[in-house]
Amino acid sequence: MNLPPYEIFPAISGDKISLRQILAADIKDLIEISFYNSVQATTLQQATEMHDRINKDYYNGKTIHWGIADNLTNKIIGTCGYYRGLDKGAGELGCVLLPQFRGQGFMTSAMMLAIDFGINNIGLKRIWAITTQQNAKAIKLLERLNFVKIADLEDSKIEYELRQNV
Numbered sequence: 225m226n227l228p229p230y231e232i233f234p235a236i237s238g239d240k241i242s243l244r245q246i247l248a249a250d251i252k253d254l255i256e257i258s259f260y261n262s263v264q265a266t267t268l269q270q271a272t273e274m275h276d277r278i279n280k281d282y283y284n285g286k287t288i289h290w291g292i293a294d295n296l297t298n299k300i301i302g303t304c305g306y307y308r309g310l311d312k313g314a315g316e317l318g319c320v321l322l323p324q325f326r327g328q329g330f331m332t333s334a335m336m337l338a339i340d341f342g343i344n345n346i347g348l349k350r351i352w353a354i355t356t357q358q359n360a361k362a363i364k365l366l367e368r369l370n371f372v373k374i375a376d377l378e379d380s381k382i383e384y385e386l387r388q389n390v
């Protein structure tokens with residue numbers, strides 16, 4: 225296992241998007257997609273505090289949270305990362321796009337980079353994601369990435385897993 229934090233924050237380049245560290249200057253664009261413990265930020269100050277907490281979790285080895293940057297503009301269009309389970313060799317993958325960047329394939333590309341990093345750099349043996357039965361876009365995304373539904377949880381939540389042959 226190669227857990228965070230890393231000497232250099234991992235930046236990963238894809239064709240249309242890249243995964244990179246979120247900087248203070250990015251946060252004003254990300255207020256509506258800033259969450260911590262499922263609470264959504266409504267102000268710049270709240271979003272900044274949440275990103276500070278997420279950074280602390282990264283330095284404590286618990287998470288890795290990337291900004292998804294559009295390669296043409298270097299602007300952050302969404303976020304993704306591993307938020308739980310790393311200490312047990314597993315990773316809960318989460319993601320969110322700003323609404324204006326949905327429906328263009330950006331998250332599929334971002335998740336492929338995050339999954340590859342999780343398996344080949346962190347050494348994860350299991351990757352899972354939790355969504356709800358109503359979240360058709362998330363279900364479609366996960367199934368496109370070969371995740372398989374493994375459990376119905378309370379409150380209409382469902383768990384998907386990416387099975388590894390490792």
Ligand SMILES: CC(C)(COP(=O)(O)OP(=O)(O)OC[C@H]1O[C@@H](n2cnc3c(N)ncnc32)[C@H](O)[C@@H]1OP(=O)(O)O)[C@@H](O)C(=O)NCCC(=O)NCCS
Nearest residue numbers: 319320321326327328329330331332353354355361362364
């Ligand atoms: C879940 C979420 C990230 C999915 O976003 P998305 O835009 O559907 O996903 P992608 O960026 O991969 O785009 C895929 C869509 O773009 C379309 N698309 C258009 N051009 C494309 C291209 N060049 N390449 C690939 N896909 C393209 C695909 O057909 C697909 O649309 P469809 O679902 O109608 O078939 C988004 O709905 C979101 O942020 N939701 C709120 C947070 C959330 O629910 N997170 C999930 C937690 S598990």
